[in-house]
Amino acid sequence: MIGFELSGVTKTYGETTVLDHIDLSIEPGEFLVLLGRSGCGKSTLLELMAGLRTTSTGTIHLGQERITGPHQKIGVVFQDSSLYPWRTVARNVELGLEMAGTPKAKRRELARAQLDLVGLPEVAQQYPHQLSGGMRQRVGIARALALQPEVLLMDEPFGAVDHLTRLQLQRDLLHLWSTERRTIVFVTHDVTEALLLADRIVLLAPGPGHIAATWRISQERPREPDALRTVHAEIHEHLGVPQTVKGIG
Ligand SMILES: Nc1ncnc2c1ncn2[C@@H]1O[C@H](COP(=O)(O)OP(=O)(O)O)[C@@H](O)[C@H]1O
Numbered sequence: 001m002i003g004f005e006l007s008g009v010t011k012t013y014g015e016t017t018v019l020d021h022i023d024l025s026i027e028p029g030e031f032l033v034l035l036g037r038s039g040c041g042k043s044t045l046l047e048l049m050a051g052l053r054t055t056s057t058g059t060i061h062l063g064q065e066r067i068t069g070p071h072q073k074i075g076v077v078f079q080d081s082s083l084y085p086w087r088t089v090a091r092n093v094e095l096g097l098e099m100a101g102t103p104k105a106k107r108r109e110l111a112r113a114q115l116d117l118v119g120l121p122e123v124a125q126q127y128p129h130q131l132s133g134g135m136r137q138r139v140g141i142a143r144a145l146a147l148q149p150e151v152l153l154m155d156e157p158f159g160a161v162d163h164l165t166r167l168q169l170q171r172d173l174l175h176l177w178s179t180e181r182r183t184i185v186f187v188t189h190d191v192t193e194a195l196l197l198a199d200r201i202v203l204l205a206p207g208p209g210h211i212a213a214t215w216r217i218s219q220e221r222p223r224e225p226d227a228l229r230t231v232h233a234e235i236h237e238h239l240g241v242p243q244t245v246k247g248i249g
């Protein structure tokens, strides 16, 4: 297991500072959630960690290695699983392995194992359009896992699926994490999702993006949202969003 160290990470586009001096240590095996309203810089921060963008100043280390570009130890999952429609599910999962030069038989074997792991052993020969949104996200996770990364970076991965599917995907992700204990950095704007998943919630606030608060969530999983009401209210207060009142009308 391996962790991240962000030190003075700043990102500017022209005159605009999007992220301002982010210092953050992510422990090996930690499930860290980056929470914040849309536009506050969550995706930018995750892409910097993934080596898909470069910092303007500051450094990012994964273990002892400085991140300056995409790295085999880092798997990334986006909101839109961005599978290639002309490739079968198995060949989508094999994509990274193919680029890494893994021989065909080995690729097949690894892809099958990852599809088993995400609960989709039967769809290997289907095409993405034949799958539901939730299944496509699972394939996206299998593809990220195929290269056996040490860490998984996930950008609102369940943002586009229906509520029940989302609950199932959250449960399955927690199960996957509890068996393998990879470090996970998970981006969301959903407070409940953050509370159900995280060891630690880091709240990113805009203007320019900075860490406004953090919460350590120590309740055992699976968690009941009701048991986390107090911290839920506190986070909403920081976000400046009025909480929906339940049970009225
Ligand atoms: N390539 C870019 N050039 C200029 N501005 C950008 C670029 N990418 C993102 N931004 C700006 O950075 C801010 C943060 O964006 P983003 O990281 O996508 O936020 P979030 O994921 O929290 O919604 C936004 O104001 C966005 O317009």
Ligand SMILES: [Mg+2]
Pocket (backbone or CB within 6 Å): 042, 043, 044, 155
């Ligand atoms: Mg985003």
